[in-house]
Amino acid sequence: MNNKKPSLLRSLGTALGVLLVVVVLAYGVNVTKVNFETTRSEDRLTQLKRVIRALVKPDVIEYDTEDTDVEVPFYLPCPADGEIEIPEPDTSGPYLVASAYCASPKEVVIIEGFNFAPGGKGPLNFITASSVKKQLGNIETDEEGYFQMEVEIPTRQPIAEAQQIRATIRRQVGGPKLTETAIVTWEKIIETVFMALLATLIGTAIAIPISFLAARNLMAENNSPLTSVAFSIIGWPIGIAIGGLAAIGIRNLMLYITGSSLINLGGLILCLLFIYLILRLVIKSGEEKEPVMKKVLKVLAYILAAILGLAAMIFLEYLSRSVGKAIIGPLGPFGFLGNFLYQMGEASTLIVPAIAALGTGAVIGSTLGGIGQSISDKASTPTVKIVNLLTAALAGAVLFALIGAGINWLYQINNLIKTLYWPAGVGAVVGLILAVITAPKQALPTGMVVYFITRTILNGTRSVEALVMAIVFVIWVGIGPFAGSLALALHTVAALAKLYSEQVESILPGPLEAVQATGANRLQTIVYAVVPQIVSPYISFTMYRWDINVRMSTIIGFVGGGGIGFLLQQNINLLDYRAASVQMLAIAVVVALMDYISSVVRERMV
């Protein structure tokens, strides 16, 4: 080492560094309100002991008990005439003997018990004339069934009649059984595990396609000229509108015919049959040149197939709803299967229009994009430039107008000039500028744009805690595990899509290149070169995520998201620490178990 710095300066620097650390630490102590005085406080220590002792005694098992009550009369205060009548105790059974049978408040009396069940426990109570219990202490009998206790007589209104001192000895009868708390906890922990499972499944299904969009190595190759991009941007909203309206229109038309399950079943089968026939007829692979007429017919056939597909989905939806509802009863304990079918029908009511809209959007967007691409490939440079200027301006206007509409929905500005004309104008100008500054046939890095947008959205979503998302979902679908599942699912999408996409980024490029070289299209390349390389890490991450979701779902109940968290919070608020302890124990066991299972599965899979 060749350090030329003077040693004095160096040590000064070190001293300054140490000082800085101390200052930072001191500030931290101040900000976090560290107060060691409270930790020594007598009261708090007593409380702490009580809570810890309750926590280590989870309320899991209880026994049926049999109480033996023995009473002895007691006068409070002693009668003025001093005359008290105490019956002779029946020494054949358990009996009590007091050192005095009358006393003033706060006096100490010794109570002895004989002939009780040995090793029994229970309270010693003072029973007032109006049958109110006042506990004097806890008694415990020895092997001979004897106990002795000094009690302080409570302060009471003076009454002339005899009141009672009652010893209750509790004996366990029969075997141990689970407490009510344990049973409820069991139900809730099952709910929790399945909440996590559902969230993981839904999240995974959505995260997989998104992860491809967020993988740099796949997206970097996607470059398109401006013409294609502009056409595609114009095509998407048109397609979404057409698809969404078509779905709603077809559903409305079908309202008249979806009356009975038989019609639904027949309709479903017919639709599927027709789709199969159409696709059989139409799809022929890779023919070089086709006459225009045939191409048009082909497109019409695809549209017909898409409409039939939509109809089939709606038939299926009605069918699953009616069949599901019908079999809930007959299936008895397996009625949940019927409910599942019914709910799938309900879900599809929600999802079918979205699928139709997005699907049509994708088709029209990519078709127009393809047209743009071929214009850019074939037409002369000046033509392309003119087309670019026009379409880029239009696309910019459409894009910004849509953003304006979104902003209007959020902030309710309700002023067309601000939310439509201005954004559209600005968008058109931006489009024009883009068309002017780029060379006509220059390939733009569209893939990377999609990549960055996807990444940004994912990062944003991921930074919102599932707990916070749950609050929103509770408002949407009400308090309960469904809201929790949805919140966890959304968080899962964000987290898994990122992890997945990093897996995609780390695959070997060789096989990808090789499959591409065979003339495979992009989708085929992904299925044959990417998917085999990512299946096992995907499974491993999914298992890991389920593990995380179980942990998260245990606390999501704090905000009403269902699961065991609700129970835990309730018991903490009720200061019932023994019950809370059961829930904590359940969480610990389940999390540890999940951890173990997922590590075993991951080891097997990878």
Next chain:
Amino acid sequence: MLEIKNLTKIYEGGTQALDNVSFSVKPGEFLAVIGLSGSGKSTLLRCINRLIEPTEGQIIWNGEDITAASQDEMLRIRRKIGMIFQHFNLVSRSRVITNVLAGRLGYVNPAMSLVNRFPKSDIEMAIKQLDRVSIADQAYKRADELSGGQQQRVGIARAMTQEPEIILADEPVASLDPVLAHSIMQHLETINKEDGVMVLCSLHFLDLVHRYADRAVALNEGKLMFDGTPEEIDDDKFKEIYGKEAERVG
């Protein structure tokens, strides 16, 4: 006839991998591409099926300009050009037969291929090609269970199920021992001689060039230094291609 005209490739960042390279290859020819590592051999081969986009120049094949083809047309052109790689580039977690069937992806119904459905005739063809490189018995093993030499034979079978008219072989034997190297080269020779497939093969060892190639082109820092028969590479030419300090081995 494959004609390469004034091919130039400049990578982002300014590295010039190919500098105005022109030559042509006759149908049925076995062409060796030689040169030091980094001289542009791999770039040249990948420009031909446009796995790498050339910066300038044309590649004319049977009268069609490959460099001007649209993306869709490119898929149709690529399926007639098989490619073999130094590191085999098999999908190691897939079965051998699946790897070989990947060669049919440019031909089959795309929708069916996505669910791993291939016509019976394609499967038979894949098995036949595996049989030709004598590893048909390994068809249902996972690709990474095979040895290096076997994996490269799967690579050849994959290229051959494309029913190619050109095979691009990018240092196909550089990661194999000399015995295996000869066996792989013999398979390529068979394909070249029996099926009449044009082979463009980059090689490091001159004895392999002498033994198998009809003709050789040499690159040095992206420039074409030599175009002729292997016998014409004398000591002077050798020093021109590989640099003054280079010594001949093998």
